[in-house]
Amino acid sequence: MQMYKGLPIITNKITLKEQKGIPHHLLGNIELGEDPWFVTRFKQEATRMISEIRSRDKLPILVGGSSYYIDGLLFDQRLVENQKTSEEGWISNREKLAAQHPILNSSGEAMWAKLREVDPAMADKWHPNDVRKIRTSLEIYFATGRTASEIYAEQKTKKRARSPYQDPSLGDVLIFWLYAHRDPLNTRLDKRVDKMVKNGLVDETSEVYEYLQSRLATGETVDRSKGIWQSIGFRQFEPYLQARKENPDDEANLAKLMAAGIEDTKTATRQYAKYQLRWMSTKTLTSLQEENLMDKLYLLDSSNLDTWHQEVLEKGVYIAEKFLTSKESLPAPISISEAAREVLAEALERSNRKDTPCRKYCEVCEKTLLTEELWQQHIKSTKHSKVVRAKRKRALIPADRVPSRALTKVDDDDSNLEPETKTQKIEDENLQEQNLEGK
Numbered sequence: 334m335q336m337y338k339g340l341p342i343i344t345n346k347i348t349l350k351e352q353k354g355i356p357h358h359l360l361g362n363i364e365l366g367e368d369p370w371f372v373t374r375f376k377q378e379a380t381r382m383i384s385e386i387r388s389r390d391k392l393p394i395l396v397g398g399s400s401y402y403i404d405g406l407l408f409d410q411r412l413v414e415n416q417k418t419s420e421e422g423w424i425s426n427r428e429k430l431a432a433q434h435p436i437l438n439s440s441g442e443a444m445w446a447k448l449r450e451v452d453p454a455m456a457d458k459w460h461p462n463d464v465r466k467i468r469t470s471l472e473i474y475f476a477t478g479r480t481a482s483e484i485y486a487e488q489k490t491k492k493r494a495r496s497p498y499q500d501p502s503l504g505d506v507l508i509f510w511l512y513a514h515r516d517p518l519n520t521r522l523d524k525r526v527d528k529m530v531k532n533g534l535v536d537e538t539s540e541v542y543e544y545l546q547s548r549l550a551t552g553e554t555v556d557r558s559k560g561i562w563q564s565i566g567f568r569q570f571e572p573y574l575q576a577r578k579e580n581p582d583d584e585a586n587l588a589k590l591m592a593a594g595i596e597d598t599k600t601a602t603r604q605y606a607k608y609q610l611r612w613m614s615t616k617t618l619t620s621l622q623e624e625n626l627m628d629k630l631y632l633l634d635s636s637n638l639d640t641w642h643q644e645v646l647e648k649g650v651y652i653a654e655k656f657l658t659s660k661e662s663l664p665a666p667i668s669i670s671e672a673a674r675e676v677l678a679e680a681l682e683r684s685n686r687k688d689t690p691c692r693k694y695c696e697v698c699e700k701t702l703l704t705e706e707l708w709q710q711h712i713k714s715t716k717h718s719k720v721v722r723a724k725r726k727r728a729l730i731p732a733d734r735v736p737s738r739a740l741t742k743v744d745d746d747d748s749n750l751e752p753e754t755k756t757q758k759i760e761d762e763n764l765q766e767q768n769l770e771g772k
């Protein structure tokens with residue numbers, strides 16, 4: 334958003350004073366009426382800028398909140414795009430393929446059974462309900478005579494063999510993640526919105542609103558799903574701006590809409606921060622792991638502004654200096670603060686779990702889970718507990734007629750048990766049910 338021209342408040346643009354004489358690039362480049370820069374355009378411009386800065390023997394520093402754009406610049410996404418195009422390339426004629434292989438017209442279950450036969454590794458990846466994915470894997474097999482799992486594995490090896498970064502001119506990378514615990518962060522974000530309002534947010538949104546009206550007045554269709562129209566603050570104040578235009582004297586209503594605008598802007602800001610955190614701890618971290626760059630990610634704890642100097646400034650400068658001089662002796666990222674240890678360790682564990690395929694079947698709920706992560710989520714879910722409780726209840730009603738082992742009291746709070754123990758227990762419960770039915 335800072336790449337838009339003008340609108341310093343709504344886009345939270347860094348002020349000249351805050352820039353402290355350090356040249357900032359790509360700020361205020363896009364006119365309001367211009368198409369937004371998508372990742373590819375940003376990548377082009379940023380790469381060009383980085384080369385230019387490097388050619389002057391200076392250090393390019395990429396700053397910003399849009400992880401989506403930064404990831405786009407740092408990580409090679411061509412593989413993902415290529416995979417899609419090549420899939421389409423392989424399966425050029427779906428109809429012809431289906432005519433030759435009638436199984437492609439059958440049920441998801443039948444296709445899954447076939448896939449198990451020809452490409453078990455791929456079948457293991459898909460849930461029997463993922464009909465579209467199962468079909469694609471089968472189509473690849475029929476069209477190329479090779480299994481999809483083999484082709485994907487080959488692509489992955491090729492990817493690893495390449496330089497880790499999309500563009501070698503990016504050079505070596507050091508990443509700082511300015512992290513704050515949720516509560517202090519939300520308090521700070523709320524304060525920021527109040528400050529934006531005080532500094533003239535409403536006048537700015539009014540400017541954007543008038544501009545939008547003038548374009549709409551000419552009969553133009555404006556795609557509001559992207560660009561400046563999506564900026565936090567504009568949409569939230571639109572009802573107020575509209576009311577102010579139509580009924581400028583209805584002060585009570587205007588005050589109400591103004592308060593709602595501020596509240597909604599705060600909510601949207603907090604939601605965006607949550608989204609950014611989720612993006613960072615899932616997508617960015619996964620990419621960093623794939624590129625073996627986890628040792629270049631430093632989390633700086635900015636939760637407490639009183640310790641900003643030590644926690645963020647001093648630690649950041651220390652690590653950056655080490656990185657630029659003697660790369661070998663960088664401290665371990667998890668060692669630099671309690672928050673770093675907690676957040677990074679947890680994210681790593683989650684990401685590893687997610688990567689571990691496990692295909693577990695919950696017999697209680699009759700549900701297949703494909704990864705350890707999903708399995709863990711499932712057995713901790715309320716839905717699962719409810720089914721367990723319901724089945725347990727049914728099993729315990731005719732207590733006097735149940736084999737003695739079913740009378741063993743089962744501790745209701747089994748949330749601390751390891752999943753293996755839990756599975757065992759579930760199996761026991763199923764046994765109880767079968768026993769009952771047998772009587």
Ligand SMILES: [Zn+2]
Nearest residue numbers: 695697698717
């Ligand atoms: Zn279950």
